[in-house]
Amino acid sequence: MSDLYNFTVTLSDESQIxxxxxxxxxxLLVNSASYCGFTSQYIDLQQLYQxxxxxxxxxxxxxxxxxxxxxxxxxxxxxxxxxxFDVTFPISQKIKVNGDQASPLFKYVVEQLPGxxxxxxxxxxxxxxxxxxxxxxxxxxxxxxxxxxxxxxx
Numbered sequence: 001m002s003d004l005y006n007f008t009v010t011l012s013d014e015s016q017i018x019x020x021x022x023x024x025x026x027x028l029l030v031n032s033a034s035y036c037g038f039t040s041q042y043i044d045l046q047q048l049y050q051x052x053x054x055x056x057x058x059x060x061x062x063x064x065x066x067x068x069x070x071x072x073x074x075x076x077x078x079x080x081x082x083x084x085f086d087v088t089f090p091i092s093q094k095i096k097v098n099g100d101q102a103s104p105l106f107k108y109v110v111e112q113l114p115g116x117x118x119x120x121x122x123x124x125x126x127x128x129x130x131x132x133x134x135x136x137x138x139x140x141x142x143x144x145x146x147x148x149x150x151x152x153x154x
Contacts, residue, residue: 004019005022005135007105011090013075026055028128029061030126031126032125032126033126034072036069036070036125038143044146045147046087049088056154058089062077063095065096066125077094097110110122112131113137126143127141
């Protein structure tokens with residue numbers, strides 16, 4: 001696939017959304033984990049989503065590939081995010097973001113937005129990927145980037 005809008009995401013409740021539904025909005029994709037030092041970024045991601053939901057959609061992609069910091073099942077992850085951080089943006093089913101079994105979406109994402117020195121993999125939880133209103137790659141943000149800093153790109 002060569003177009004972001006061709007991808008479909010299966011959410012934690014097993015429903016599916018097409019990224020094509022978000023044509024005309026910026027899209028921020030975040031690989032996430034519930035037991036990571038960056039997990040509190042859910043607070044600022046939710047604030048960003050609330051403040052700019054007419055301009056952006058945020059989708060969290062739980063992943064257990066980094067120090068096994070996302071061991072729970074899909075419904076537990078979603079409940080954790082809602083109970084602890086009042087998350088209202090979509091949360092996908094748990095996926096892999098690196099390696100042969102990586103989600104096709106994330107294989108595409110790292111091709112479009114490689115990391116430092118052109119690496120085409122993700123180094124840690126809460127790496128963030130921003131796409132514009134036409135689905136074009138804008139910027140990759142490191143796990144250490146506070147979501148508040150992304151507002152200037154909206």
